[in-house]
Amino acid sequence: xxxxxxxxxxxxxxxxxxxxxxxxxxxxxxxxxxxxxxxxxxxxxxxxxxxxxxxxxxxxxxxxxxxxxxxxxxxxxxxxxxxxxxxxxxxxxxxxxxxxxxxxxxxxxxxxxxxxxxxxxxxxxxxxxxxxxxxxxxxxxxxxxxxxxxxxxxxxxxxxxxxxxxxxxxxxxxxxxxxxxxxxxxxxxxxxxxxxxxxxxxxxxxxxxxxxxxxxxxxxxxxxxxxxxxxxxxxxxxxxxxxxxxxxxxxxxxxxxxxxxxxxxxxxxxxxxxxxxxxxxxxxxxxxxxxxxxxxxxxxxxxxxxxxxxxxxxxxxxxxxxxxxxxxxxxxxxxxxxxxxxxxxxxxxxxxxxxxxxxxxxxxxxxxxxxxxxxxxxxxxxxxxxxxxxxxxxxxxxxxxxxxxxxxxxxxxxxxxxxxxxxxxxxxxxxxxxxxxxxxxxxxxxxxxxxxxxxxxxxxxxxxxxxxxxxxxxx
Amino acid sequence: xxxxxxxxxxxxxxxxxxxxxxxxxxxxxxxxxxxxxxxxxxxxxxxxxxxxxxxxxxxxxxxxxxxxxxxxxxxxxxxxxxxxxxxxxxxxxxxxxxxxxxxxxxxxxxxxxxxxxxxxxxxxxxxxxxxxxxxxxxxxxxxxxxxxxxxxxxxxxxxxxxxxxxxxxxxxxxxxxxxxxxxxxxxxxxxxxxxxxxxxxxxxxxxxxxxxxxxxxxxxxxxxxxxxxxxxxxxxxxxxxxxxxxxxxxxxxxxxxxxxxxxxxxxxxxxxxxxxxxxxxxxxxxxxxxxxxxxxxxxxxxxxxxxxxxxxxxxxxxxxxxxxxxxxxxxxxxxxxxxxxxxxxxxxxxxxxxxxxxxxxxxxxxxxxxxxxxxxxxxxxxxxxxxxxxxxxxxxxx
Numbered sequence: 001x002x003x004x005x006x007x008x009x010x011x012x013x014x015x016x017x018x019x020x021x022x023x024x025x026x027x028x029x030x031x032x033x034x035x036x037x038x039x040x041x042x043x044x045x046x047x048x049x050x051x052x053x054x055x056x057x058x059x060x061x062x063x064x065x066x067x068x069x070x071x072x073x074x075x076x077x078x079x080x081x082x083x084x085x086x087x088x089x090x091x092x093x094x095x096x097x098x099x100x101x102x103x104x105x106x107x108x109x110x111x112x113x114x115x116x117x118x119x120x121x122x123x124x125x126x127x128x129x130x131x132x133x134x135x136x137x138x139x140x141x142x143x144x145x146x147x148x149x150x151x152x153x154x155x156x157x158x159x160x161x162x163x164x165x166x167x168x169x170x171x172x173x174x175x176x177x178x179x180x181x182x183x184x185x186x187x188x189x190x191x192x193x194x195x196x197x198x199x200x201x202x203x204x205x206x207x208x209x210x211x212x213x214x215x216x217x218x219x220x221x222x223x224x225x226x227x228x229x230x231x232x233x234x235x236x237x238x239x240x241x242x243x244x245x246x247x248x249x250x251x252x253x254x255x256x257x258x259x260x261x262x263x264x265x266x267x268x269x270x271x272x273x274x275x276x277x278x279x280x281x282x283x284x285x286x287x288x289x290x291x292x293x294x295x296x297x298x299x300x301x302x303x304x305x306x307x308x309x310x311x312x313x314x315x316x317x318x319x320x321x322x323x324x325x326x327x328x329x330x331x332x333x334x335x336x337x338x339x340x341x342x343x344x345x346x347x348x349x350x351x352x353x354x355x356x357x358x359x360x361x362x363x364x365x366x367x368x369x370x371x372x373x374x375x376x377x378x379x380x381x382x383x384x385x386x387x388x389x390x391x392x393x394x395x396x397x398x399x400x401x402x403x404x405x406x407x408x409x410x411x412x413x414x415x416x417x418x419x420x421x422x423x424x425x426x427x428x429x430x431x432x433x434x435x436x437x438x439x440x441x442x443x444x445x446x447x448x449x450x451x452x453x454x455x456x457x458x459x460x461x462x463x464x465x466x467x468x469x470x471x472x473x474x475x
Numbered sequence: 476x477x478x479x480x481x482x483x484x485x486x487x488x489x490x491x492x493x494x495x496x497x498x499x500x501x502x503x504x505x506x507x508x509x510x511x512x513x514x515x516x517x518x519x520x521x522x523x524x525x526x527x528x529x530x531x532x533x534x535x536x537x538x539x540x541x542x543x544x545x546x547x548x549x550x551x552x553x554x555x556x557x558x559x560x561x562x563x564x565x566x567x568x569x570x571x572x573x574x575x576x577x578x579x580x581x582x583x584x585x586x587x588x589x590x591x592x593x594x595x596x597x598x599x600x601x602x603x604x605x606x607x608x609x610x611x612x613x614x615x616x617x618x619x620x621x622x623x624x625x626x627x628x629x630x631x632x633x634x635x636x637x638x639x640x641x642x643x644x645x646x647x648x649x650x651x652x653x654x655x656x657x658x659x660x661x662x663x664x665x666x667x668x669x670x671x672x673x674x675x676x677x678x679x680x681x682x683x684x685x686x687x688x689x690x691x692x693x694x695x696x697x698x699x700x701x702x703x704x705x706x707x708x709x710x711x712x713x714x715x716x717x718x719x720x721x722x723x724x725x726x727x728x729x730x731x732x733x734x735x736x737x738x739x740x741x742x743x744x745x746x747x748x749x750x751x752x753x754x755x756x757x758x759x760x761x762x763x764x765x766x767x768x769x770x771x772x773x774x775x776x777x778x779x780x781x782x783x784x785x786x787x788x789x790x791x792x793x794x795x796x797x798x799x800x801x802x803x804x805x806x807x808x809x810x811x812x813x814x815x816x817x818x819x820x821x822x823x824x825x826x827x828x829x830x831x832x833x834x835x836x837x838x839x840x841x842x843x844x845x846x847x848x849x850x851x852x853x854x855x856x857x858x859x860x861x862x863x864x865x866x867x868x869x870x871x872x873x
Binding site: 471 | 485489544545546547550572573574575576577578620650651652653654655656657685688689694695696697698699700702830831832834835836838839840841842844845860861864865868
């Protein structure tokens with residue numbers, strides 16, 4: 001079994017990361033009743049004897065002593081990390097695995113990437129190496145950050161190059177929060193475009209997510225829960241937005257609920273690698289199956305169901321609804337409509353009491369309404385994990401490599417150009433050592449090239465699929 | 476004579492367990508519908524083939540379990556041990572920490588050479604436990620990375636090191652609508668490599684077995700366990716002991732002793748006709764058929780219909796192409812049961828479909844970077860396509 005290390009960068013990255021660790025602990029606690037430190041837990045946690053001073057405390061088997069997250073927390077402001085270290089999860093984090101500063105990046109990618117990048121490069125490497133040493137077989141780095149700010153965007157993407165050079169064999173999966181249209185950070189288009197270039201070049205796989213979609217999803221859940229139609233039929237804590245603590249009917253802090261969705265995404269992504277099932281799917285299979293060409297590594301994700309009703313026996317109709325919802329534009333974690341765009345590949349990761357016949361029935365049912373690229377007409381990757389998420393009886397994570405991600409990039413480019421044309425706020429960037437106008441033009445070219453690839457694929461959408469002439473052989 | 480089973484990857488290990496379970500259950504089935512002496516001879520023969528000397532009274536399966544990640548092997552070992560009736564040898568497994576990522580190239584070019592010595596050592600230990608080795612039964616899937624890639628590599632090694640022993644590969648053909656997106660690439664690479672080193676490829680298609688579960692057995696929510704059990708039942712009915720000849724009183728010693736080599740007539744093949752797969756054929760032309768009858772009236776059953784020359788290709792006499800094995804000992808509570816192993820055109824369509832889809836994907840160069848990263852180049856793909864097109868053409872021409 002392999003291990004993964006989570007690197008959470010910036011305010012957004014750390015807040016999501018915190019939700020992730022909370023949910024991960026809950027999940028393992030629910031599955032692992034005997035408190036034995038097993039391979040599933042070891043994928044994200046170390047087992048440490050806290051009485052031992054220094055580094056020698058790691059325990060590889062036996063009873064759980066004290067769990068430490070395989071995480072590196074990075075922020076150029078202290079507020080968020082301090083809050084985490086004073087909160088209920090303080091014992092889960094190794095105080096040595098933090099990198100903080102006080103001044104912040106001022107929502108400036110260049111400060112995050114160039115200034116703090118060079119300032120903290122050695123320290124970052126040291127922490128990463130340490131976390132890798134604690135792993136028996138490190139398979140993947142999960143980077144969580146936002147694109148619109150300064151630290152997550154700049155320093156977060158600086159990290160990618162460091163990881164690529166230092167750990168070339170280890171996968172880099174990036175969860176990126178893209179700015180919505182009404183983002184209050186004026187310079188977010190600059191930050192995002194500059195970050196995109198790094199994602200294009202140094203990430204193995206990117207899961208783009210935007211706040212607006214997350215917000216729409218929690219609004220929808222609120223409506224469903226409060227409409228009274230379902231009433232007491234909903235299982236407590238079965239919302240995809242639920243966290244520890246009491247089941248709140250009205251979410252006071254929407255960001256908590258939104259972050260929980262992303263945390264669930266990461267848990268479900270790794271569930272088939274951690275837990276048993278009749279058709280396992282490891283993390284290296286995600287990249288293998290969903291990335292047909294190195295540059296096209298952006299995956300649109302959707303999580304269903306949003307809640308589970310208290311029925312013990314799930315009637316097939318409800319199960320089928322879970323599959324249908326996964327393809328609806330309302331359930332995507334980014335503004336996208338995969339149904340009306342072109343699929344290059346699609347993965348369905350199912351958890352819980354679902355069998356291969358349910359999976360097949362739904363693929364057959366939904367296939368005719370989806371368009372797949374000509375050379376991958378049956379491009380489905382499937383996995384069945386027997387362990388459901390906490391509070392649910394079953395769940396589905398759909399990952400799509402689909403041209404529907406293009407509008408997000410096009411919009412980003414347009415917002416950038418509007419700002420760049422006026423040279424607005426540019427001096428904040430250009431005054432940083434190492435930054436020139438060419439950085440911007442290169443970043444835009446990189447994005448334009450990516451958009452062009454998606455355009456070319458879209459152009460093939462309505463063309464009839466013809467079988468190519470085969471090899472003629474002599475018998 | 477004994478068979479050493481090599482179970483590779485998730486599929487191979489999940490199926491392997493069901494096969495041994497089916498074999499064991501059948502041989503210890505109380506209702507054999509035959510005399511006690513008969514039953515004992517059957518049990519002894521089955522045991523010699525598939526199980527080795529008991530360890531504390533529990534038979535050990537003659538098997539080597541290989542997987543590149545630990546979850547499935549751990550599950551398989553504990554399932555077997557839990558039953559208390561038979562189990563796998565504690566040291567008969569080889570496991571790594573990180574899987575093959577559905578990548579044939581990774582299984583074949585990285586895991587293969589890296590773990591060659593350890594795996595072949597395990598196999599050798601199992602072979603040494605046999606009084607006399609009949610051959611190898613390798614269970615693997617075509618769609619993934621370990622079963623397919625590492626499976627091809629191991630089969631090649633078996634060919635090199637045990638050239639006189641028969642190698643039969645049980646291959647699982649994936650569902651037509653994907654389990655794995657690169658399954659067609661993995662399949663053509665597997666088949667073309669196995670063609671060069673395996674003696675026999677026994678094929679089971681997931682789609683076909685799924686249909687059996689749905690239509691013949693009326694299972695509502697079909698799981699992989701159901702599918703694997705049907706498969707195991709079929710394999711069991713082929714591999715359990717049968718009499719070696721008319722009137723013989725001993726169980727056939729060589730369980731894989733079918734004359735697998737089909738020799739085309741010395742005067743060369745008949746002139747090539749139109750090689751279209753869409754040609755209307757009323758039945759699949761065979762080059763070899765084996766019927767296995769078990770239970771009541773097995774000895775008196777009329778198998779004349781199988782000797783109809785219309786079933787076979789023009790250059791074969793039915794008497795050379797058809798074989799029947801029998802035993803009155805019933806299989807798993809079925810008063811009468813029959814199995815058919817056939818080398819015919821029935822797999823041409825599925826094979827053609829896989830080659831077609833792989834070819835379309837290859838033309839767009841999609842996913843190739845994942846293979847070239849580990850040393851499988853476009854040349855290797857082209858070689859595989861060429862070989863398989865030849866196989867399709869040969870079969871179409873029967």
